[in-house]
Amino acid sequence: MNALPCTVYVSLVGALLALIAGGRSARAARWIALITATVGWLITLGAAADFVPGPGLQTLVNVAWIPELGVRYHLAADGISLTLLVLTGLAATAGILFSWNIEERVGEFFALFLTLIAGVYGVFLSADIFVFFVFYEIAIVPKYFLIATWGSTNREYGAMKLVLYSFAGSALVLAGVLWAYAANGGQSFALSDLAAAGANFTAGQQIGMFALIFLGFAVLAGMFPFHTWAPTGHVAAPTAASMLLAGVVMKLGAYGCLRVAMPLFPAGLEFWQPTIAWLAIIGIIYAGFVALVQEDFKFVIGYSSVSHMGFVLLGLAAANTQAVSGAVLQMFSHGVIAGLLFAVVGRMVYERTHTRKFSDLRRIPLHRLLPFAALTFVLGGLASMGMPGFSGFPAELTILIGTWKTSPVWATFAAGGILVAAAFTLRAIQVSFFGTTDHSGPVATADAHGHEHDYAPITWPERTGAMLLIAATIYIGLKPDVLLEWIVPALQSPLFQSILKGGAS
Amino acid sequence: VTNYTAIFHALRPEASLVVGALVVLGLDLWLGRGRTEGQRLRLSSLVGLLAVAMAICASLGAGSSGEVVDGVLILDSLGLATRVGVLGLTGLTLLLAPGTSRVRNPAELVAIILFATSGFTLMAVAQQLLLAFLALELASLSLYILAGFDKSRPASAEAALKYFLLGGVSAAFMLFGFSLLYGLTGSLVLPEIARAIAVNEQSTLLMVALVMILVAFGFKAAAAPFHLWAPDVYQGAPTISAALIASASKLAGFVLFVRLLWSGLLPAAGSVATFDSVPGWLPVVAGLAGLSLFLGNFVALAQSNVRRLLAYSAIAHAGALLLGVMAAGVAGPGPLFYYAATYGLATVGAFGVIAVVEQAGGCQSLSDLAGIHRRSPLLAACLLIFILSLAGIPPLAGFFGKFAVFAAALKVGGLGGPLGWLTLAAIFLSAIGLYYYLLILKQALVLGPAADRGKISVPANARLALILAAGLIVALGLFPSVVLGLF
Numbered sequence: 006m007n008a009l010p011c012t013v014y015v016s017l018v019g020a021l022l023a024l025i026a027g028g029r030s031a032r033a034a035r036w037i038a039l040i041t042a043t044v045g046w047l048i049t050l051g052a053a054a055d056f057v058p059g060p061g062l063q064t065l066v067n068v069a070w071i072p073e074l075g076v077r078y079h080l081a082a083d084g085i086s087l088t089l090l091v092l093t094g095l096a097a098t099a100g101i102l103f104s105w106n107i108e109e110r111v112g113e114f115f116a117l118f119l120t121l122i123a124g125v126y127g128v129f130l131s132a133d134i135f136v137f138f139v140f141y142e143i144a145i146v147p148k149y150f151l152i153a154t155w156g157s158t159n160r161e162y163g164a165m166k167l168v169l170y171s172f173a174g175s176a177l178v179l180a181g182v183l184w185a186y187a188a189n190g191g192q193s194f195a196l197s198d199l200a201a202a203g204a205n206f207t208a209g210q211q212i213g214m215f216a217l218i219f220l221g222f223a224v225l226a227g228m229f230p231f232h233t234w235a236p237t238g239h240v241a242a243p244t245a246a247s248m249l250l251a252g253v254v255m256k257l258g259a260y261g262c263l264r265v266a267m268p269l270f271p272a273g274l275e276f277w278q279p280t281i282a283w284l285a286i287i288g289i290i291y292a293g294f295v296a297l298v299q300e301d302f303k304f305v306i307g308y309s310s311v312s313h314m315g316f317v318l319l320g321l322a323a324a325n326t327q328a329v330s331g332a333v334l335q336m337f338s339h340g341v342i343a344g345l346l347f348a349v350v351g352r353m354v355y356e357r358t359h360t361r362k363f364s365d366l367r368r369i370p371l372h373r374l375l376p377f378a379a380l381t382f383v384l385g386g387l388a389s390m391g392m393p394g395f396s397g398f399p400a401e402l403t404i405l406i407g408t409w410k411t412s413p414v415w416a417t418f419a420a421g422g423i424l425v426a427a428a429f430t431l432r433a434i435q436v437s438f439f440g441t442t443d444h445s446g447p448v449a450t451a452d453a454h455g456h457e458h459d460y461a462p463i464t465w466p467e468r469t470g471a472m473l474l475i476a477a478t479i480y481i482g483l484k485p486d487v488l489l490e491w492i493v494p495a496l497q498s499p500l501f502q503s504i505l506k507g508g509a510s
Numbered sequence: 511v512t513n514y515t516a517i518f519h520a521l522r523p524e525a526s527l528v529v530g531a532l533v534v535l536g537l538d539l540w541l542g543r544g545r546t547e548g549q550r551l552r553l554s555s556l557v558g559l560l561a562v563a564m565a566i567c568a569s570l571g572a573g574s575s576g577e578v579v580d581g582v583l584i585l586d587s588l589g590l591a592t593r594v595g596v597l598g599l600t601g602l603t604l605l606l607a608p609g610t611s612r613v614r615n616p617a618e619l620v621a622i623i624l625f626a627t628s629g630f631t632l633m634a635v636a637q638q639l640l641l642a643f644l645a646l647e648l649a650s651l652s653l654y655i656l657a658g659f660d661k662s663r664p665a666s667a668e669a670a671l672k673y674f675l676l677g678g679v680s681a682a683f684m685l686f687g688f689s690l691l692y693g694l695t696g697s698l699v700l701p702e703i704a705r706a707i708a709v710n711e712q713s714t715l716l717m718v719a720l721v722m723i724l725v726a727f728g729f730k731a732a733a734a735p736f737h738l739w740a741p742d743v744y745q746g747a748p749t750i751s752a753a754l755i756a757s758a759s760k761l762a763g764f765v766l767f768v769r770l771l772w773s774g775l776l777p778a779a780g781s782v783a784t785f786d787s788v789p790g791w792l793p794v795v796a797g798l799a800g801l802s803l804f805l806g807n808f809v810a811l812a813q814s815n816v817r818r819l820l821a822y823s824a825i826a827h828a829g830a831l832l833l834g835v836m837a838a839g840v841a842g843p844g845p846l847f848y849y850a851a852t853y854g855l856a857t858v859g860a861f862g863v864i865a866v867v868e869q870a871g872g873c874q875s876l877s878d879l880a881g882i883h884r885r886s887p888l889l890a891a892c893l894l895i896f897i898l899s900l901a902g903i904p905p906l907a908g909f910f911g912k913f914a915v916f917a918a919a920l921k922v923g924g925l926g927g928p929l930g931w932l933t934l935a936a937i938f939l940s941a942i943g944l945y946y947y948l949l950i951l952k953q954a955l956v957l958g959p960a961a962d963r964g965k966i967s968v969p970a971n972a973r974l975a976l977i978l979a980a981g982l983i984v985a986l987g988l989f990p991s992v993v994l995g996l997f
Binding site for chain 1: 844883887898903904905909910913914916917920921924925930933934937938940941944945948951952955956990991994995
């Protein structure tokens with residue numbers, strides 16, 4: 006447990022080393038990045054191994070940082086943060102495996118990537134809102150350079166839009182946090198202190214603070230109608246960045262909502278609860294329908310991320326133990342699945358076919374040319390649809406059951422969203438990989454033995470990365486209790502119980 | 511009986527600077543003959559740096575021992591910190607100069623920079639109107655000359671003329687304001703003025719004096735609507751001069767005015783903590799701040815010249831600094847000082863990068879920065895730190911400056927008054943700021959260089975200055991208490 010803060014430091018040191026090594030040897034930079042990410046992941050797994058679930062945050066580091074402002078460098082973890090830390094380690098490792106083919110400015114790429122990872126780890130570990138915010142912003146800037154330098158379609162636009170949305174969101178958060186801090190007399194930024202002070206704020210203050218902070222975080226979580234950065238940004242980003250953005254960075258937003266906005270301002274949550282729920286439901290269904298008509302393969306996955314993140318927000322809005330634990334589970338599940346889908350689309354398919362248009366892909370018998378990619382995408386698609394046996398199933402089911410307890414109407418509408426998700430996923434699978442059996446297509450050629458020569462074979466890093474992610478989604482699909490046993494006790498802490506209705510699941 | 515020893519002790523930093531300036535001129539006359547301008551600049555800068563180092567030691571020696579000579583000077587922690595701050599910024603500027611500026615009279619350049627700096631250090635400790643005015647004018651006149659120092663470029667002359675004319679008008683306003691204050695209160699020393707104002711009832715004349723002073727203040731701070739000189743000066747002045755004008759001069763100016771307003775005009779402050787605001791100078795400053803924040807941030811969006819962009823960003827920062835001025839009554843001058851000092855560091859650094867690029871083929875438009883990461887990775891890395899600090903991204907010092915100022919401003923009255931809402935606006939406008947800062951960084955770090963641009967070799971002294979500035983920004987960002995704890 007106590008090694009968890011090292012995830013941040015290891016990532017930062019790795020970033021520096023990769024940057025230095027990248028000037029001499031691309032290979033060295035790659036390996037340094039891979040080793041760094043793996044070490045980070047192993048630290049989280051090691052912490053998970055000796056983790057004793059319990060209510061409340063377990064403090065890891067707590068020293069004074071800026072006494073003049075009452076800021077303490079306070080890192081802590083509970084079951085919820087641990088879940089997301091493990092996810093971060095996994096996504097980072099897989100992301101580096103899927104960027105093995107980056108050839109341009111390799112050192113800088115991995116340095117930015119690892120800095121982003123360090124920021125993400127830091128956010129999940131922070132127990133002081135100031136520290137939280139610092140790490141949150143550290144995670145913003147690398148995204149711009151990752152997308153603008155190594156991205157594809159419309160990358161400078163996508164990068165700028167994404168970063169400005171994130172930064173505008175963080176400005177809202179900063180405003181809300183400073184307001185609460187000042188209203189409390191400017192003593193402390195500790196989550197527990199501000200939560201204790203929250204009770205003294207008037208309902209009006211709480212509603213305002215909650216609106217600023219929740220909205221700021223929800224922008225990053227892709228809440229309708231502030232989601233438009235997500236598809237353009239994810240499409241423009243290089244594969245590893247899309248995996249990380251959809252897989253982990255969007256979770257930062259949801260985590261912020263859960264960790265900061267909700268427990269601090271109960272009256273605010275009560276006031277805004279229906280609005281958030283309906284926006285989440287609109288997001289689920291609207292993004293699903295938009296995904297259904299996309300012509301660009303990556304946009305389908307981009308919008309599907311928005312739709313799936315809608316479930317997370319709905320689970321949070323339902324505000325009972327079951328729904329919220331489902332939301333955290335869905336964060337993990339979607340992190341893995343979105344990473345997998347983006348890896349297939351961006352790395353396995355696009356890097357080889359150089360097209361993401363369904364009209365082009367339809368003419369290529371990809372399921373024969375890239376059977377591994379097809380298999381991976383089918384598995385990822387099934388997981389994404391919420392098929393039993395994959396992590397999406399327990400996550401969305403838990404959210405729906407939990408939501409039903411709060412409002413059956415919400416649950417009904419959201420369940421409709423699952424149908425839409427099935428529709429757009431199946432369409433994507435069918436059109437992209439099983440588009441045609443017609444051999445006269447312009448691209449596809451097969452020799453007499455049925456061997457295909459068009460595309461480079463799937464490399465070992467791709468296979469390893471895909472296996473890791475598939476294994477994670479199946480393992481959690483079969484044994485969701487592993488994570489729920491961390492998450493549910495964490496929700497029993499007094500801080501969460503004051504806002505959650507309904508008993509333990 | 512006037513205690514000359516005490517005066518000398520208190521003014522040793524200024525004495526070191528002036529002696530240093532004279533030595534620079536003398537040495538150049540003696541040794542400079544037959545040498546190239548580059549060599550002469552190197553020698554002059556070295557002597558200048560020595561003088562600055564001695565002045566820093568002298569400032570630390572003078573310490574913060576309280577009032578000197580019936581309150582004409584005040585040696586307090588703010589004065590000490592500001593002296594060291596402006597001297598440090600001048601030191602960095604001097605360290606940057608050799609190899610990055612081509613001037614015809616290098617010794618005069620360094621001497622005038624030292625004169626300007628002695629003006630800044632005096633502004634840091636002046637507590638009497640007459641001395642404040644003299645210090646300010648010493649600094650300003652030196653800066654006018656520095657702006658026009660490149661006699662071969664018409665743009666430089668234009669910048670100097672604009673700066674001088676507008677600066678002259680603002681000096682007239684200030685002097686008129688000061689004379690009214692003296693007439694109303696019968697004193698030149700700030701605390702006595704405050705006592706006199708508190709006793710007398712508020713008169714229209716006092717308001718006129720306040721407006722006059724605030725106009726001059728707005729000009730010095732480059733706050734809208736008195737900002738018009740800034741873009742032209744930043745664009746036309748030699749890069750080294752622009753660096754000094756944008757950094758040390760800002761820091762000294764804000765400290766002088768925070769003293770003038772809070773310790774001299776406190777009873778006429780009025781209030782911005784609530785919406786039924788009390789008339790006084792605070793509501794006027796709030797207006798200047800709001801206007802600067804909006805105008806600076808929005809006009810910066812449209813700039814294609816990197817120096818003009820930095821000028822409009824400076825106007826936006828002036829708006830944020832004015833929030834710090836307003837909050838200084840409750841939170842003390844710590845956040846304001848931290849913000850102004852770290853802003854100065856980042857600006858000196860940014861202009862340093864521009865100066866180096868300038869020598870390698872010109873640096874006016876944003877696209878001149880294209881592909882710096884290929885041409886010189888060091889410059890690119892330093893520029894990244896400076897610009898991100900200006901944008902207020904943690905863990906760099908610029909972020910903590912903003913944070914401390916905003917937190918202090920919100921503590922004054924929460925969201926119950928205009929100050930709170932201005933602070934919220936400033937927070938949201940920083941998102942706009944990130945856009946134009948990223949435009950700079952996009953050129954420098956994302957795009958490739960133009961075909962005809964080769965590697966840039968950074969002179970060793972400039973390299974040292976840039977690394978020092980970048981290192982300080984990171985270090986002060988990680989440990990802001992080092993500065994914030996001084997007050």
